[in-house]
Amino acid sequence: xxxxxxxxLLQANGYGSESDESIDKVEPKKNDALPENWSLxxxxxxxxxxAFMAFTVTFTCISVVPVASEMIADLNHGEGSRSASVLxxxxxxxxxxxxxxxxxxxxxxxGRYPVLNTTNVLFIVGIVVSALSxxxxxxxxxxxxxxxxxxxxxxxxxxxxxxxxxxxRGTAMSATMLAPLIGGAVGPAIAxxxxxxxxxxxxxxxxxxxxxxxxxxxxxxxxxxxKVVILQKQSRQCxxxxxDLSLVRTLSRTEVAVWTSMTRPASVxxxxxxxxxxxxxxxxxxxxxxxxxxxxxxxxxxxxxxxPSLVGTAFMSFSVGSASGLVVCNLFVDHIYVRxxxxxxxxxxxxxxxxFTIVGAFSLPIAVALYGWVAxxxxxxxxxxxxxxxxxxxxxxxxTGLMVYVVDAFGEYSASALTAMLITRCLMGTFLPLLTxxxxxxxxxxxxxxxxxxxxxxxxxxxxxxFWYGKGWRQKSVYTKDQ
Numbered sequence: 001x002x003x004x005x006x007x008x009l010l011q012a013n014g015y016g017s018e019s020d021e022s023i024d025k026v027e028p029k030k031n032d033a034l035p036e037n038w039s040l041x042x043x044x045x046x047x048x049x050x051a052f053m054a055f056t057v058t059f060t061c062i063s064v065v066p067v068a069s070e071m072i073a074d075l076n077h078g079e080g081s082r083s084a085s086v087l088x089x090x091x092x093x094x095x096x097x098x099x100x101x102x103x104x105x106x107x108x109x110x111g112r113y114p115v116l117n118t119t120n121v122l123f124i125v126g127i128v129v130s131a132l133s134x135x136x137x138x139x140x141x142x143x144x145x146x147x148x149x150x151x152x153x154x155x156x157x158x159x160x161x162x163x164x165x166x167x168x169r170g171t172a173m174s175a176t177m178l179a180p181l182i183g184g185a186v187g188p189a190i191a192x193x194x195x196x197x198x199x200x201x202x203x204x205x206x207x208x209x210x211x212x213x214x215x216x217x218x219x220x221x222x223x224x225x226x227k228v229v230i231l232q233k234q235s236r237q238c239x240x241x242x243x244d245l246s247l248v249r250t251l252s253r254t255e256v257a258v259w260t261s262m263t264r265p266a267s268v269x270x271x272x273x274x275x276x277x278x279x280x281x282x283x284x285x286x287x288x289x290x291x292x293x294x295x296x297x298x299x300x301x302x303x304x305x306x307x308p309s310l311v312g313t314a315f316m317s318f319s320v321g322s323a324s325g326l327v328v329c330n331l332f333v334d335h336i337y338v339r340x341x342x343x344x345x346x347x348x349x350x351x352x353x354x355x356f357t358i359v360g361a362f363s364l365p366i367a368v369a370l371y372g373w374v375a376x377x378x379x380x381x382x383x384x385x386x387x388x389x390x391x392x393x394x395x396x397x398x399x400t401g402l403m404v405y406v407v408d409a410f411g412e413y414s415a416s417a418l419t420a421m422l423i424t425r426c427l428m429g430t431f432l433p434l435l436t437x438x439x440x441x442x443x444x445x446x447x448x449x450x451x452x453x454x455x456x457x458x459x460x461x462x463x464x465x466x467f468w469y470g471k472g473w474r475q476k477s478v479y480t481k482d483q
Contacts, residue, residue: 033234035163035225043163047172049221050159051179053120053214054152058183060127060207061092061147063191064200065293066312071200075136082437084136086294090430091140093290095147097426100154104419105262108412111229112159113222115151120215122149127211131204152176153422158415161407162225167338170353170404174330177400178323181392185319192312228412268413269420272477274470275410278402279421281462283428284455285364285398290429291436291452292318292371292391299375299384299445306381317385321392329356329400350408351470353401354463360398361460365453367391372440372449402463409470413479 031037064071068085076084099119107115126146133139160172194202224230269275293315300306300314333356340352367390374384403418410417440448466473474480 031230031234033230034227035223036165038163038223044172046163046222047160047175049214049217050152050156051176053218054156054176055179055183056207056210056214057123057150057152058180059187059210061187062184062293062315063187063203063207064143065089066188066192066297066308066315067195067200067203069297070195070308071139072136074200075133075139081136083434084140086434086437088140088143089294090290090433091144092147093426093429095144095426096150096153097423097430099148099150100419100422101262101265103151104154104158104415105264107155107158107226107415108228108264111224111226112155112162113224116155116222117215117219119149119151120211120218123151124208124211124215125149127204127208131201131208147426154415154418157403157407157418159225161411161414162227166350166408167334167341169407170333170337170400171330173404173407174326174333174400177396177403178326178330181319181322181326181396184322185316188312188315189309190312192307192309196307196309264413264416265419265423268410268416268477268479271479272417272474274466274473274477274480275406275417275420277462278406278466279424281361281459282399282402282421283425284432284459285361285395286425287428287432288364288368288391288452288456289318289395290433292388294433295375295436295440295445296388300381303375303378304381304384314385314388317389318392321389322396323392324389325360325393325396326400329397332356333401333404347471349471349474350405351467353405353408354467354470355401356397357399357401357405357463358467360394360396360401361463362457364391364394364398365457365460367394368449368456369453372453373446375449376444376446398463405466409474409480417479 035043068088069082072081072084072088073079103115103119123146126142126149129142130139130146133142156176157173160169160176164172190206191200191203194200194206224233269279296314297311300311301308306314333353336355337352340346340355341348346352367387371384371387371391373379374387406417406421407414436448436452439451442448443451
C-alpha cells in the first residue's frame with residue numbers, strides 16, 4: 001500500500017488524506033506548542049542537553065576500552081581472554097542494534113519525550129548491573145542491556161529534525177556529534193587512571209553519576225517535539241466540539257498500530273535503495289572506530305610498551321581529529337548546502353548535504369592504510385597517533401553529512417530510517433572487529449589494514465553516486481520525502 005510521506009503515523013495506518021485534513025483543522029497558524037515556534041535560545045539549550053546525554057553514553061561505552069582485558073581477568077580469576085575483551089567492547093553495538101527496533105517506532109507513536117526518558121532509566125539500570133557484576137557473563141550481558149537502552153543515536157537527530165528547518169540542522173547535528181567525541185577522549189583517559197588507582201568499578205560509578213544528572217535534566221527541561229503527537233494531544237483537549245471528537249477518534253486509532261510502527265524500519269530499509277547503499281557505506285566506515293578501539297590498546301602496550309593510563313590518553317588523538325572534522329563541518333556544511341540549493345548547476349534537495357561525506361569517503365582508506373603500516377613497522381608513536389587522528393577526521397567528515405541527509409530525505413520517517421541505518425552499523429560494528437584480530441594475526445597489521453582499506457575504497461563512490469543520482473532514486477520509495 002502506498003503511504004503518504006507527510007504524516008506517517010496516520011497515513012501508514014490507512015486513514016488517507018482524511019487524517020491530514022483533520023490535522024490541519026487543529027493546527028493554527030501560530031502554535032506555540034510546536035517546536036519550530038519555540039525560542040531559539042531554548043532550542044539551542046535543548047541541543048546542549050542532548051549533547052550532554054550523548055557525551056554520557058559515549059563515555060560509558062568507550063571508557064572500558066583501554067581496561068577491557070583487565071576487567072575480564074579480574075572477573076575470570078586472573079585469566080585473560082582476547083576474544084572476551086573484544087566482545088566486551090563490541091557487544092554494546094549489538095545492543096544498540098536491538099534497542100532501536102522499539103525506540104524509534106514507539107517515539108513516532110507516543111512521542112520523543114516519554115520514550116527518551118524510559119530508555120534513559122533502563123540505561124541507568126544497566127550501568128548499575130555492570131558496576132555490581134561478579135562474573136564475565138553478567139558483565140557482558142549488562143553491557144548488551146545498556147547498549148539496548150541507548151536512545152541518543154536515533155532520537156537526537158530526529159529531535160533536531162523536529163526543532164530546526166533543513167538549513168540549520170547541520171550545525172545543530174554537529175554539536176550533538178561533538179559531545180560524544182569529547183566523551184570518547186575523556187572516557188579512556190579517566191578510565192585508565194581510575195583502573196590503576198581505585199579499580200575498574202569506579203569507571204561504572206562515574207558513568208552512573210553522569211547518567212543520573214543527564215536524566216534529571218532531561219525529564220525536567222525537555223518538552224515533546226514530535227508534531228503528530230503534539231497535535232494529537234491538543235485535539236483531545238477539544239472534546240466539547242463534535243468535530244473535534246471525530247478528530248480524536250481518528251487520531252487515537254493510530255495507537256493500535258504498534259506492530260506496524262515496530263516493523264517500519266525494515267519496511268523503510270527494503271523500500272529505499274538509497275538507504276540500503278548508504279547504510280552499507282556508513283556501517284563499514286563507522287566500524288573503523290571500533291576496529292581502532294580494539295587494536296590500539298594492544299599495539300600500544302605490546303609494541304610501544306605504554307601503561308594503561310597512557311593508552312587511555314592516546315585515545316584523545318582520535319577525538320582531536322574527530323573534533324577537527326566536526327569544526328570544519330559546523331563551519332561549512334550548512335553554508336555549502338545553502339549555496340548548492342541556490343545554484344543553477346545543481347538541483348535542490350538533500351543530496352546537497354553530501355559534499356563533505358564524499359571527501360571523507362575517499363580519504364578514509366588512506367588513513368586506515370597508514371594506521372596499519374605505522375603499527376606494522378613500529379614507526380614513532382606520534383606518527384601512529386597522527387594516523388588515528390586522521391581516521392577520526394575522515395570518519396566524521398564521512399558520517400556527519402550522511403546523518404543530516406537521512407533526516408532531510410526521509411522527513412517524518414527519519415527516526416525509522418536512522419534506526420535501519422543504525423542497526424546495520426551496529427551489526428557491522430559488533431562482528432567486523434572480531435574478524436580483524438585473526439586477519440592481522442595471519443598477515444600482519446600492514447597488509448591486514450590494507451585489505452580493510454581496499455574494502456573501504458570500494459565503497460567510497462557510493463555517496464558520490466547518491467549526490468548525482470539520488471533525487472531520481474528517492475522517488476522510487478514511498479517513504480522518501482519528495483523535495
